[in-house]
């Protein structure tokens with residue numbers, strides 16, 4: 001499933017970018033070698049960042 005249709009960024013690619021340290025949507029684009037276009041995906045990417053950060057926090061406990 002794609003999180004960014006403009007750039008063909010899949011959910012798993014965005015997750016990998018976040019797990020390797022991307023803290024903002026712009027960093028996810030950069031790590032996926034993509035450029036923001038319509039930016040409709042930015043709220044979804046922000047949610048993914050929050051979810052991954054939460055799951056990493058729980059995993060660390």
Ligand code: FES
Nearest residue numbers: 004006037039041
């Ligand atoms: S859907 Fe991601 S930039 Fe358009």
